[in-house]
Amino acid sequence: xxxxxxxxxxxxxxxxxxxxxxxxxxxxxxxxxxxxxxxxxxxxxxxxxxxxxxxxxxxxxxxxxxxxxxxxxxxxxxxxxxxxxxxxxxxxxxxxxxxxxxxxxxxxxxxxxxxxxxxxxxxxxxxxxxxxxxxxxxxxxxxxxxxxxxxxxxxxxxxxxxxxxxxxxxxxxxxxxxxxxxxxxxxxxxxxxxxxxxxxxxxxxxxxxxxxxxxxxxxxxxxxxxxxxxxxxxxxxxxxxxxxxxxxxxxxxxxxxxxxxxxxxxxxxxxxxxxxxxxxxxxxxxxxxxxxxxxxxxxxxxxxxxxxxxxxxxxxxxxxxxxxxxxxxxxxxxxxxxxxxxxxxxxxxxxxxxxxxxxxxxxxxxxxxxxxxxxxxxxxxxxxxxxxxxxxxxxxxxxxxxxxxxxxxxxxxxxxxxxxxxxxxxxxx
Amino acid sequence: xxxxxxxxxxxxxxxxxxxxxxxxxxxxxxxxxxxxxxxxxxxxxxxxxxxxxxxxxxxxxxxxxxxxxxxxxxxxxxxxxxxxxxxxxxxxxxxxxxxxxxxxxxxxxxxxxxxxxxxxxxxxxxxxxxxxxxxxxxxxxxxxxxxxxxxxxxxxxxxxxxxxxxxxxxxxxxxxxxxxxxxxxxxxxxxxxxxxxxxxxxxxxxxxxxxxxxxxxxxxxxxxxxxxxxxxxxxxxxxxxxxxxxxxxxxxxxxxxxxxxxxxxxxxxxxxxxxxxxxxxxxxxxxxxxxxxxxxxxxxxxxxxxxxxxxxxxxxxxxxxxxxxxxxxxxxxxxxxxxxxxxxxxxxxxxxxxxxxxxxxxxxxxxxxxxxxxxxxxxxxxxxxxxxxxxxxxxxxxxxxxxxxxxxxxx
Numbered sequence: 001x002x003x004x005x006x007x008x009x010x011x012x013x014x015x016x017x018x019x020x021x022x023x024x025x026x027x028x029x030x031x032x033x034x035x036x037x038x039x040x041x042x043x044x045x046x047x048x049x050x051x052x053x054x055x056x057x058x059x060x061x062x063x064x065x066x067x068x069x070x071x072x073x074x075x076x077x078x079x080x081x082x083x084x085x086x087x088x089x090x091x092x093x094x095x096x097x098x099x100x101x102x103x104x105x106x107x108x109x110x111x112x113x114x115x116x117x118x119x120x121x122x123x124x125x126x127x128x129x130x131x132x133x134x135x136x137x138x139x140x141x142x143x144x145x146x147x148x149x150x151x152x153x154x155x156x157x158x159x160x161x162x163x164x165x166x167x168x169x170x171x172x173x174x175x176x177x178x179x180x181x182x183x184x185x186x187x188x189x190x191x192x193x194x195x196x197x198x199x200x201x202x203x204x205x206x207x208x209x210x211x212x213x214x215x216x217x218x219x220x221x222x223x224x225x226x227x228x229x230x231x232x233x234x235x236x237x238x239x240x241x242x243x244x245x246x247x248x249x250x251x252x253x254x255x256x257x258x259x260x261x262x263x264x265x266x267x268x269x270x271x272x273x274x275x276x277x278x279x280x281x282x283x284x285x286x287x288x289x290x291x292x293x294x295x296x297x298x299x300x301x302x303x304x305x306x307x308x309x310x311x312x313x314x315x316x317x318x319x320x321x322x323x324x325x326x327x328x329x330x331x332x333x334x335x336x337x338x339x340x341x342x343x344x345x346x347x348x349x350x351x352x353x354x355x356x357x358x359x360x361x362x363x364x365x366x367x368x369x370x371x372x373x374x375x376x377x378x379x380x381x382x383x384x385x386x387x388x389x390x391x392x393x394x395x396x397x398x399x400x401x402x403x404x405x406x407x408x409x410x411x412x413x414x415x416x417x418x419x420x421x422x423x424x425x426x427x428x429x
Numbered sequence: 430x431x432x433x434x435x436x437x438x439x440x441x442x443x444x445x446x447x448x449x450x451x452x453x454x455x456x457x458x459x460x461x462x463x464x465x466x467x468x469x470x471x472x473x474x475x476x477x478x479x480x481x482x483x484x485x486x487x488x489x490x491x492x493x494x495x496x497x498x499x500x501x502x503x504x505x506x507x508x509x510x511x512x513x514x515x516x517x518x519x520x521x522x523x524x525x526x527x528x529x530x531x532x533x534x535x536x537x538x539x540x541x542x543x544x545x546x547x548x549x550x551x552x553x554x555x556x557x558x559x560x561x562x563x564x565x566x567x568x569x570x571x572x573x574x575x576x577x578x579x580x581x582x583x584x585x586x587x588x589x590x591x592x593x594x595x596x597x598x599x600x601x602x603x604x605x606x607x608x609x610x611x612x613x614x615x616x617x618x619x620x621x622x623x624x625x626x627x628x629x630x631x632x633x634x635x636x637x638x639x640x641x642x643x644x645x646x647x648x649x650x651x652x653x654x655x656x657x658x659x660x661x662x663x664x665x666x667x668x669x670x671x672x673x674x675x676x677x678x679x680x681x682x683x684x685x686x687x688x689x690x691x692x693x694x695x696x697x698x699x700x701x702x703x704x705x706x707x708x709x710x711x712x713x714x715x716x717x718x719x720x721x722x723x724x725x726x727x728x729x730x731x732x733x734x735x736x737x738x739x740x741x742x743x744x745x746x747x748x749x750x751x752x753x754x755x756x757x758x759x760x761x762x763x764x765x766x767x768x769x770x771x772x773x774x775x776x777x778x779x780x781x782x783x784x785x786x787x788x789x790x791x792x793x794x795x796x797x798x799x800x801x802x803x804x805x806x807x808x809x810x811x812x813x814x815x816x817x818x819x820x821x822x823x824x825x826x827x828x829x830x831x832x833x834x835x836x837x838x839x840x
Contacts, residue, residue, distance in 0.1 A: 207824035212629050217816045224812025231807035232490040395645035402634040409626040
C-alpha cells in the first residue's frame with residue numbers, strides 16, 4: 001500500500017499545512033491542456049478573416065506599422081508552437097528536470113497571441129491601449145497586493161485589503177474635494193488605510209482575535225461606514241465634498257516616446273510613477289535591509305525573533321500600519337484617477353483580487369505585482385474583447401483571476417507556501 | 430486560524446468522565462451559569478456599545494444636530510433636543526419596523542413588523558448555521574454568497590422549468606437548491622482535504638466564480654435567461670414551487686422560517702447527539718488528536734462542507750422560492766452570505782445562539798428599512814452596528830476594559 005509515489009499522493013492526512021510538494025508534472029500538464037484548448041477553439045469556432053494588431057500611437061520616435069495576419073493560419077501556427085513547447089516540457093519532465101521559466105514565458109506569449117488572433121478575427125486590437133489599460137486597472141490591485149504581502153510577511157493575515165482600498169478611495173475623494181489638491185487626497189487615503197490597519201492591529205495583535213474574522217468584519221464595517229457617510233453627507237453636498245481634482249497624465253520626456261513601451265509605462269498619471277517606486281522600495285526593503293529581515297523573521301518564527309531581541313508585536317504593528325498606508329494609496333486611484341468621485345462599494349471587491357494576487361504571487365512583492373498585472377490584463381482584455389465583439393463571454397474572462405487562484409492554492413499551478421506564522425497571534429512568554 | 434469561533438470551547442483534555450456521575454441537576458445549573466456568566470454579559474454589552482456608536486454616527490451626520498451645534502453655547506437646549514430627536518427617532522423607528530408598530534390602526538398591522546423580522550431572519554439563520562457548522566469543524570466558510578447563488582439558481586431553474594404537483598415541486602426545488610449549495614461548498618472541503626488549500630481563500634474565490642457563472646447563465650437564452658428578455662433574469666417561479674405563506678396573504682412570512690427552525694433542530698441534533706457531530710467537534714478542537722484517535726480528518730472536512738453548503742443552500746432556496754419569487758437574479762443573495770458570518774460569530778457557532786443572532790439581525794434588517802423610510806437614515810448603519818457587535822464580541826478583554834469588568838481568569 002505504501003508504494004505510491006510521493007509526488008502525486010493526495011495529502012489526505014495533513015490538510016492543515018499550506019505546504020504542497022513541488023511537482024514538475026504541472027507545467028507539461030498545464031501546457032497540454034491549454035494547447036488543446038486553443039486547438040479546440042480554432043477547430044470548432046475558427047472563422048476565416050484577418051486580425052490586425054495596432055502597435056503604435058503616433059507620437060513615438062518611429063512608427064511601428066500595423067500588423068495584419070490571416071486569423072486561422074496564425075492561430076494554427078501558434079498552436080503548433082505551443083505544442084512544441086509542450087513536447088519540450090514533457091521531455092524535460094521525463095528527464096526529471098524542471099521546465100525553465102523562459103519556456104513558460106514563451107509558451108504564455110505564443111498562446112496569448114494565438115488566442116487574441118482567434119478572438120479578434122476581422123477586427124483590430126489596439127495593443128498599446130490594451131496593455132496601458134491593463135496597467136491602469138491593475139494599479140489599485142498592485143498597491144493592495146503590496147500591502148497584503150507586507151502584512152502577511154510579518155505574520156498578520158490581511159483580509160481587510162478591500163476595506164483599506166475603499167476607505168482610501170473615500171478619504172481621497174473627501175479630502176481632495178475640500179482641500180482641492182490631489183496630493184492631499186493621496187495623503188488622506190494613506191491615513192484612512194492606516195486607520196483600518198489600526199483596527200486590524202488592535203484586534204488581531206493586541207486582543208488575539210482571529211485575523212481572518214477581523215479582516216472580514218472590517219470589510220463589512222468599512223462598506224457600512226462609507227456607504228452611510230456617502231448617502232448622508234457626500235451625496236447631498238456632492239459639489240463641495242465629492243468633486244475631487246483629478247490626476248493628469250504626465251508623459252515622461254524621453255522614455256514616453258519609446259515605441260510600445262513608452263505609451264504603456266511612461267505616459268501615465270503621477271500615482272502610477274509612485275507605484276513603480278513603491279514596488280521597488282518594498283522589494284528592496286523586504287529583502288535587503290535589517291528592517292526587512294526582522295519583518296520576515298516575525299512572520300516565520302516569532303519565538304526565535306523574540307529570543308534574539310526583536311520586539312515581535314511592535315514590528316508587526318509598524319509593518320501593518322505601513323501596509324495600510326500603501327493599500328490605502330491604492331484606493332486613491334479610484335477617486336483621483338479612474339472616476340473623479342466616490343460611489344458606494346466602488347472597489348467592487350478588488351481587495352479580494354489583491355489578496356488573490358498575494359497568494360498567487362507567493363507572498364513576494366515582485367511576483368505579487370506581476371500577478372496583479374496579470375489580473376488587470378484579464379479584466380481589461382475582457383473589456384477590449386467585448387468592444388470589438390468577440391465570441392468569448394465576458395464573464396469567463398472576469399472569472400479568470402479567481403479560478404487561477406483556486407488552482408494556485410490547490411497546488412496545481414506552482415507551489416504556494418505562506419509565511420509559517422501567518423495568522424497566529426504572538427503571546428509573549 | 431484553525432478554530433476561529435471555538436474560543437470558548439472546553440479544552441479537549443478536560444475529561445468528560447471526571448464530572449460527578451449524576452447529571453440531572455447539572456443541566457439546568459449549566460444553563461443558568463451560561464446565562465449569567467460574563468460571556469453572555471459581554472454579548473449584551475457589545476450590542477449596547479455598538480448601538481451607542483451607531484447613535485453617535487447618526488447624531489454627527491444629522492443636519493439638525495449639526496446646525497444647532499453651531500450655537501451650542503448660546504442655546505444648549507436646542508442642541509440636546511435635536512440630538513435626542515435624532516437618536517430617539519432612529520431607534521423608535523427601528524423598533525416600529527422590527528417588532529411592534531405602535532402607530533398602526535389594527536392589530537394585524539401592528540404585529541406585521543414582527544413577521545417581517547421572522548421573514549428576514551429565516552435565511553440568516555439557515556446560512557448562519559452553514560457558517561457556524563463549518564466553524565465547529567475549524568473551517569471558515571466565507572463562501573455563503575457563492576453557495577447561495579448556486580443554490581438559488583438551481584432552485585429557481587427547477588421552479589420554472591418543471592410542472593409538478595404543488596408539494597412535490599416545492600420539495601424538489603428546495604432539494605435541488607440544497608444539493609447545488611452543498612456541491613459548491615464541497616469543492617472547498619474536498620480541496621482542503623486533498624491538497625491543503627486554505628478554505629478561506631477557496632471560498633472567497635468561489636464566491637466570484639459563482640457570481641460570474643450565474644451571471645453568464647442568466648444572460649444566455651439557452652441557459653437561464655427568460656425567453657425574449659434582455660435582462661439577466663430568469664422566468665418567475667411557478668406557483669406550485671412557491672413556499673406557502675404561513676399567516677395568510679396579508680403577511681409576507683412564508684414556509685422558509687419554519688424550515689429554518691427545522692434546520693436549527695437538525696444542526697443541534699447533528700452536533701450534540703450524532704457520532705458525526707462528535708467527529709466534527711473533535712476535528713475542530715484538535716485535528717491531530719482527532720486523527721490520532723482514528724477520525725478521518727480529511728473526510729470530515731469534506732462532509733462538513735457538504736452539509737454546511739446544503740444549509741446555506743436552504744437560504745438560497747428560501748430567497749428564490751419564498752421572498753423574491755419573480756425570478757433568479759445575480760443579487761438574490763442580498764448580502765446574506767456575508768451577514769451569515771456575523772450571525773454565526775454572534776451566535777458563537779451554536780445552533781440556538783445562531784437562532785437568536787439570526788432573529789436579532791433579522792430585526793435589524795426589517796427595522797433598518799423602516800428607519801430609512803421614515804427617518805431618512807441610510808440602512809447601511811445596520812451594517813456598521815452589526816460589524817461592531819461582532820468585533821466587540823470577538824474581543825472580550827476589550828469590553829471588560831471599557832466597562833471595567835473584572836477579568837474572568839488570571840491571564
